[in-house]
Amino acid sequence: MDPHPPLRLLHAFHCVVSEGSFTNASTALGVSQPAVSQQIRELETICGVQLFRRTGRGVEPTNAGRQLASSTRSHIEAIQHSLGAIRARAKDHHVEVRVNSMFATTWLIPRLASFLTANPDIEIDLTSSYWVYPTDPIHTAVQIDFGPVPSGAEPIGGDEIVLAVATPSLADRIRSTDDLSKHPLLDIRGGDGWAEFFAATAATPPKTRVHTSMTYLHTLALARRGLGVALAHRFLATDDLWHSTLAVVPVGTVPAREQYYLIAPRSDMATSAAELFTTWLRRELARPSEV
Numbered sequence: 681m682d683p684h685p686p687l688r689l690l691h692a693f694h695c696v697v698s699e700g701s702f703t704n705a706s707t708a709l710g711v712s713q714p715a716v717s718q719q720i721r722e723l724e725t726i727c728g729v730q731l732f733r734r735t736g737r738g739v740e741p742t743n744a745g746r747q748l749a750s751s752t753r754s755h756i757e758a759i760q761h762s763l764g765a766i767r768a769r770a771k772d773h774h775v776e777v778r779v780n781s782m783f784a785t786t787w788l789i790p791r792l793a794s795f796l797t798a799n800p801d802i803e804i805d806l807t808s809s810y811w812v813y814p815t816d817p818i819h820t821a822v823q824i825d826f827g828p829v830p831s832g833a834e835p836i837g838g839d840e841i842v843l844a845v846a847t848p849s850l851a852d853r854i855r856s857t858d859d860l861s862k863h864p865l866l867d868i869r870g871g872d873g874w875a876e877f878f879a880a881t882a883a884t885p886p887k888t889r890v891h892t893s894m895t896y897l898h899t900l901a902l903a904r905r906g907l908g909v910a911l912a913h914r915f916l917a918t919d920d921l922w923h924s925t926l927a928v929v930p931v932g933t934v935p936a937r938e939q940y941y942l943i944a945p946r947s948d949m950a951t952s953a954a955e956l957f958t959t960w961l962r963r964e965l966a967r968p969s970e971v
Contacts, residue, residue, distance in 0.1 A: 685726045692719040693731065694756050697749045701738030774803045775953040776821040781808040782897045783824050783940055786916060795960045802953045820950065822958055823943040833941040836965055837915035840939035842872045844929035845900070845917050846909045851927035854909070860931065861886035864908035866899040868892070872936055877911055880934040900926070915940060 695705040696716065706713040724731050731745035741749055779788060784806065796802070829835050846854070850863065857878075867873045867890050878885045891908060893899050896916055903910035904925050912926075913936050920926035942965075944950070944958045 685723050689719050689723040689726070690752050691756065692716055693723055693745075693748065694752050696720060696732065696739065697741055697745070697753075700740070704738070772951050773801050773953050774805065775951060775957045776805045776807070777824070777957065778807050778821050779824040780826045780940065782895060782916065783826065784808045785897060786900075786919060788824070790919070791964055794964075795957065798960075799953075799956055802956065804957070820945050820954065822945060822954055822961070824940060824961075825943070826940050827938050829939065829941045830943075833943050836940035836942055837913070840936035841914050841933045842877060842911050842936050843914060843917065843933045844877075844909050844931050845912050845920065845926040846903055846929050847906045848924055848927040850906060850909070851929045854929050854931065857881070857883040857886065857931045860909060861888050864889040864891055866891050866893070866902050866908040866910035868896055868899055868911065869894055871896070872911060872913070872934075872938060874911060876937070877934055881932045883931070913939060 692705065692709065695708050696702060699705040699708055702716045702720070703713050706716045709716065720731065727744065727748070729744040730742055731748065732739040733742055777788075792804075796804070824836070845851070846863075854860065854863070865874050865886075865888060867875075869892050874885070874890065877883075889908075891902065893902070896910075896912060899910040900912055900916065900920065902908060903912075904920070909929055912920075914933075917926060921928065942958075942961070945954045950958070
């Protein structure tokens with residue numbers, strides 16, 4: 681019998697270790713559970729030892745299994761890394777951009793024409809979501825997201841603050857937090873909202889109507905309609921303030937707990953298109969604010 685196991689067996693083994701069960705591994709591999717079990721039995725026959733033991737929640741590697749897992753993991757990850765680089769270079773005129781929906785709508789898309797005009801051969805795959813994306817496992821995508829800034833990411837907007845905004849006519853009628861009681865508040869669920877704002881400024885929350893939304897995209901849209909006073913991160917409100925569709929309400933500011941951030945492709949994985957896009961993006965972000 682060949683003492684060197686086929687790569688497909690090692691791949692199945694690595695997947696079972698990662699997933700913790702034959703059933704989950706079969707789903708990840710796109711094959712049946714008996715097929716995975718058969719591959720592990722083949723590998724155990726080649727190795728001459730048992731590689732897994734059953735637990736109440738699935739399987740776990742034996743001592744021999746852990747020893748094999750430690751070596752196969754690095755080799756399989758190296759293969760995935762190389763494949764990712766090959767695929768990326770094969771799409772040298774293509775850039776994948778994973779971007780928060782609010783950022784895409786209010787900042788990126790209004791500016792994107794300048795990049796596409798300067799780079800007519802580049803194709804952009806723009807994917808947006810209201811929620812944080814998992815980090816691209818092969819590091820070829822440009823990722824712009826919103827939340828606490830993770831390690832290795834580039835904060836966007838400097839030291840971000842949260843401020844209150846409303847239409848200019850409504851903002852003119854508000855001089856202090858006491859005046860907020862006369863107008864509806866537009867709140868965000870799960871972000872830097874009014875409760876956090878009043879706690880940070882030590883102000884007494886006014887007794888008034890509160891309209892709540894899941895995203896800043898909605899609260900700012902409501903604010904533009906004159907339907908209340910919204911909170912916004914300064915970066916989000918820049919264009920509205922510059923065009924005077926919204927104005928700052930003078931009730932103070934607080935440091936933001938969350939902000940936009942950029943995760944650029946790894947230098948060894950980035951296509952030339954991704955490098956051009958990231959360079960353009962950083963240059964646009966570095967332009968002085970118009971407000």
